[in-house]
Amino acid sequence: MGLELYLDLLSQPCRAVYIFAKKNRIPFELRTVELLKGQHRSDAFAQVNPLRKVPALKDGEFTLAESVAILLYLSRKYKAPDHWYPEDLQARARVDEYLAWQHTALRSSCTRAMWQKMMFPVFLGERVPPETLASTLAELDSCLQLLEDKFLKDQDFLTGPHISVADLVAITELMHPVSAGCQIFKSRPKLAAWYKRVEAAVGEDLFQEAHAVVMKAKDLPPADTAMKEMLKPLVQVLLR
Amino acid sequence: MKQKVPECGVLALCWRGLAGTGPGLRLHLGSCSGPAGHSWRGPNTDLSMGMELYLDLLSASCRAVYIFVKKNNIPFDFQFVDLLQGHHHSKEYMEINPLKKLPSLKDGNFILSESVAILLYLCRKYSAPSHWYPPDLHMRARVDEFMAWQHTAIQLPMSKILWIKLLIPMITGEEVPAGKTKEILDEVNKNMQLFEEKFLQDKMFITGDNISLADVVALVEMMQPMAGNHNVFHNSPKLAEWRTRVELTIGSGLFLEAHERLKKLTEWDCSTLDPTVKERVSKLLQKFK
Numbered sequence: 001m002g003l004e005l006y007l008d009l010l011s012q013p014c015r016a017v018y019i020f021a022k023k024n025r026i027p028f029e030l031r032t033v034e035l036l037k038g039q040h041r042s043d044a045f046a047q048v049n050p051l052r053k054v055p056a057l058k059d060g061e062f063t064l065a066e067s068v069a070i071l072l073y074l075s076r077k078y079k080a081p082d083h084w085y086p087e088d089l090q091a092r093a094r095v096d097e098y099l100a101w102q103h104t105a106l107r108s109s110c111t112r113a114m115w116q117k118m119m120f121p122v123f124l125g126e127r128v129p130p131e132t133l134a135s136t137l138a139e140l141d142s143c144l145q146l147l148e149d150k151f152l153k154d155q156d157f158l159t160g161p162h163i164s165v166a167d168l169v170a171i172t173e174l175m176h177p178v179s180a181g182c183q184i185f186k187s188r189p190k191l192a193a194w195y196k197r198v199e200a201a202v203g204e205d206l207f208q209e210a211h212a213v214v215m216k217a218k219d220l221p222p223a224d225t226a227m228k229e230m231l232k233p234l235v236q237v238l239l240r
Numbered sequence: 241m242k243q244k245v246p247e248c249g250v251l252a253l254c255w256r257g258l259a260g261t262g263p264g265l266r267l268h269l270g271s272c273s274g275p276a277g278h279s280w281r282g283p284n285t286d287l288s289m290g291m292e293l294y295l296d297l298l299s300a301s302c303r304a305v306y307i308f309v310k311k312n313n314i315p316f317d318f319q320f321v322d323l324l325q326g327h328h329h330s331k332e333y334m335e336i337n338p339l340k341k342l343p344s345l346k347d348g349n350f351i352l353s354e355s356v357a358i359l360l361y362l363c364r365k366y367s368a369p370s371h372w373y374p375p376d377l378h379m380r381a382r383v384d385e386f387m388a389w390q391h392t393a394i395q396l397p398m399s400k401i402l403w404i405k406l407l408i409p410m411i412t413g414e415e416v417p418a419g420k421t422k423e424i425l426d427e428v429n430k431n432m433q434l435f436e437e438k439f440l441q442d443k444m445f446i447t448g449d450n451i452s453l454a455d456v457v458a459l460v461e462m463m464q465p466m467a468g469n470h471n472v473f474h475n476s477p478k479l480a481e482w483r484t485r486v487e488l489t490i491g492s493g494l495f496l497e498a499h500e501r502l503k504k505l506t507e508w509d510c511s512t513l514d515p516t517v518k519e520r521v522s523k524l525l526q527k528f529k
């Protein structure tokens with residue numbers, strides 16, 4: 001059995017891994033794990049990833065969790081072009097810096113924004129207090145400002161003149177609130193220009209393909225009682 | 241450039257902001273001394289100076305970097321940025337790191353934040369022994385995997401325990417409601433179990449027979465609740481053994497030195513705390529009631 005990638009393209013980190021693998025023509029079997037159906041909680045999937053999260057990788061007997069680790073593993077094993085994770089000491093440090101920062105910054109606010117603005121009302125039929133949503137969107141705004149001022153600055157891409165895994169991780173995060181109708185690029189021309197550059201570098205077709213699932217999330221039929229019950233713990237976390 | 245930050249004065253008290261904006265400890269207080277190194281008062285324009293590390297050993301991320309450089313005899317200048325005095329929010333420090341977080345590294349004109357990035361940079365630049373970040377594809381991936389997971393699974397909850405058990409009661413005079421405390425402790429217990437079952441398993445260290453960056457990062461974070469008199473190792477003999485093993489491999493002297501400031505946190509006199517800061521902590525407490 002060759003390389004298997006366990007993904008749900010609804011998830012931001014899964015999209016980053018998907019785009020990277022496809023762009024670099026890395027042969028893999030796609031194993032879809034549907035989060036909304038709770039498939040990540042199954043005992044079978046726990047054999048692949050005891051952390052019960054996606055993305056996950058299985059390469060022969062070797063299993064690996066965490067999108068950042070997976071991206072670096074793939075780039076090393078399949079000898080991806082240098083710009084994805086540059087050999088240069090300082091250039092690489094910049095990528096590492098972004099990949100570390102984003103876990104507790106952009107990831108959190110993008111997930112909350114998408115769920116609170118769209119998934120809760122549309123999919124779960126749950127009301128989100130306006131103050132909660134406002135606070136989440138303010139936090140998102142704050143992160144976007146940092147993204148522009150500290151990382152992007154006047155560069156073409158987040159960590160320098162060329163696209164790297166940092167850009168993939170970032171753009172897939174930002175598409176989350178976009179899918180919920182947040183107009184994050186409207187008042188941010190610098191970020192909007194970067195977005196276009198990343199999409200062009202990835203290839204528009206691949207980019208659209210990777211985002212098809214999340215962009216259609218607003219059209220999901222409402223969850224049934226069983227699904228709502230299953231998603232309850234997640235709801236509590238995401239409403240905080 | 242108007243920078244909106246989720247902080248009030250010297251204290252980042254949005255509960256998520258505690259994790260999202262740094263080591264989770266920013267309090268305006270009386271001075272606490274750090275180990276050898278001078279208190280930082282402004283940007284260093286003398287480029288003949290060696291590498292500078294901006295640290296406060298109250299922060300787990302800073303301890304990981306400190307332990308690594310000392311263990312590997314990497315020459316550096318210790319720039320103490322006092323979290324308890326809010327120096328990480330000073331105009332001078334923001335020029336070093338606009339994210340206002342510790343640790344930061346300054347190597348000539350190159351400035352780097354994020355402890356994971358700093359550790360990897362130091363490993364490579366100073367050609368640290370390969371066990372710290374093994375060249376083997378799978379072993380290296382294991383280190384990356386842990387370093388990614390720990391941000392939200394270990395560092396964040398461990399920091400929350402310290403707030404719940406020590407800082408909030410100290411500052412407000414009130415305990416955090418039992419329900420909220422239990423919730424955080426359950427999460428920590430769950431993740432410690434995952435750490436044991438998935439990352440450590442029956443090995444000596446996370447990657448196998450040798451210590452790596454992952455063990456150091458893991459342990460310093462798990463030490464954070466100790467200042468709140470909470471020992472996350474007491475439930476598991478295996479983890480307690482691993483802890484001792486890592487400590488001995490690092491060197492007990494260095495390990496103790498790195499944790500001295502954390503240990504003294506209970507002696508902190510919070511009567512000098514800025515009233516607006518105290519109010520923010522009280523508001524945080526109200527949210528849990």
